Amino acid sequence: MKSTAEVLELTGIPREKLYYLEDCGLLKSKKTKRGSRETREWHDGDIDLIKRAWTYMSEGVRVKTAFERAKKEVEQRNAALDAAPSSSMIYTFANQKGGVGKTSLCFHLAGAFADTNKRVLVIDLDQQGNLSSALIDDIYATRGTIADLFLHDADINDLIIPTKTDGVWLIPANLDFSTVDMKMAGDKYADEILQQKLSSIIEPFDVILIDAPPSLGIATRAALNAAHDLIIPVECQKWSVIGTKHLDAAVTQIKARSNPNLRLAGYLINKYKSARTVEQQYRETLIRRHKELMFKTEIKDTVAFTEAAAVSQPITRYKKKSEESQVIVALMREMTERYLTREQEQQSSAKRVA
Ligand SMILES: Nc1ncnc2c1ncn2[C@@H]1O[C@H](COP(=O)(O)OP(=O)(O)OP(=O)(O)O)[C@@H](O)[C@H]1O
Numbered sequence: 001m002k003s004t005a006e007v008l009e010l011t012g013i014p015r016e017k018l019y020y021l022e023d024c025g026l027l028k029s030k031k032t033k034r035g036s037r038e039t040r041e042w043h044d045g046d047i048d049l050i051k052r053a054w055t056y057m058s059e060g061v062r063v064k065t066a067f068e069r070a071k072k073e074v075e076q077r078n079a080a081l082d083a084a085p086s087s088s089m090i091y092t093f094a095n096q097k098g099g100v101g102k103t104s105l106c107f108h109l110a111g112a113f114a115d116t117n118k119r120v121l122v123i124d125l126d127q128q129g130n131l132s133s134a135l136i137d138d139i140y141a142t143r144g145t146i147a148d149l150f151l152h153d154a155d156i157n158d159l160i161i162p163t164k165t166d167g168v169w170l171i172p173a174n175l176d177f178s179t180v181d182m183k184m185a186g187d188k189y190a191d192e193i194l195q196q197k198l199s200s201i202i203e204p205f206d207v208i209l210i211d212a213p214p215s216l217g218i219a220t221r222a223a224l225n226a227a228h229d230l231i232i233p234v235e236c237q238k239w240s241v242i243g244t245k246h247l248d249a250a251v252t253q254i255k256a257r258s259n260p261n262l263r264l265a266g267y268l269i270n271k272y273k274s275a276r277t278v279e280q281q282y283r284e285t286l287i288r289r290h291k292e293l294m295f296k297t298e299i300k301d302t303v304a305f306t307e308a309a310a311v312s313q314p315i316t317r318y319k320k321k322s323e324e325s326q327v328i329v330a331l332m333r334e335m336t337e338r339y340l341t342r343e344q345e346q347q348s349s350a351k352r353v354a
Pocket residue numbers: 097098099100101102103104105126128130212213214270271272299300301302303305306309
């Protein structure tokens with residue numbers, strides 16, 4: 001959700017026009033505890049709509065026509081993004097800080113991507129096995145786990161299993177993975193195993209989401225080597241603001257040595273408590289520091305994500321119409337949009353070089 005001030009800044013629409021759209025019943029904002037209209041909040045998914053509608057309105061198009069035109073355009077764009085061919089989207093969620101939402105985001109996004117008829121593979125690289133536990137009943141009763149890939153040179157195809165979430169497959173993890181760091185310490189190949197094995201997957205996936213643990217050991221390095229895109233979830237707290245230095249250094253090193261394709265898709269604010277002044281300040285620091293690298297979609301602190309995961313349902317299936325579900329869909333679309341933009345940029349720079 002965005003505050004009124006943020007909507008005005010992001011879209012350029014004058015305040016009275018924004019309120020007029022709402023008075024006409026075209027938009028709906030959410031009341032906050034503080035009550036006044038100034039403090040209302042607006043859906044992330046409506047920002048683009050408001051921006052486009054305002055462009056038409058400022059060209060003299062009548063309000064309702066402008067809004068309808070903008071709405072149609074946004075619907076067409078969303079449909080195109082949901083159907084976008086994404087045969088090679090491989091995302092790693094990493095941050096050595098614990099509890100920022102890496103696992104939770106992988107889980108709910110997997111459901112959202114699968115809802116758009118994508119085949120989704122999630123790879124659990126965390127010995128805690130939290131992601132696996134949300135997706136399958138018994139993480140100790142599988143025919144193999146990610147540890148077998150690292151320790152026993154298993155065929156990756158043998159480790160992929162269906163889950164309780166339709167359209168989502170899993171390479172599970174459990175405590176067996178805890179020995180990998182010790183047994184493979186100093187083995188350079190360990191960091192690159194996953195990257196290599198991914199290329200031998202027989203049934204291709206549209207989207208691969210990799211959940212890294214809260215450390216910078218072999219698992220996180222392997223996840224960074226295997227990915228095209230890195231998403232760093234952050235909380236608006238002191239440690240998140242100062243704490244990604246080591247991860248940033250690891251990314252630079254991996255890009256230079258073994259995965260030149262790795263891109264930082266962006267920092268993603270999660271568990272945001274917008275009523276807290278201190279969080280607002282850290283949010284501003286993050287935005288000032290990372291600028292375009294911040295995802296526009298921000299996720300609030302709300303119990304719905306935990307509730308949904310507790311009953312093994314991604315939020316888009318647990319509470320389809322909820323604000324939380326909408327924000328995950330908005331994030332999924334922003335990921336696809338950023339991915340497609342970067343692909344285009346890379347293609348045109350490759351052409352320039354040629
Ligand atoms: N937006 C949110 N609002 C409220 N709770 C959240 C939100 N996102 C995640 N959580 C909860 O926060 C807790 C930590 O989340 P999660 O396990 O996804 O973090 P993590 O970064 O994977 O942690 P770890 O580093 O230990 O692997 C979980 O209970 C999860 O349900």
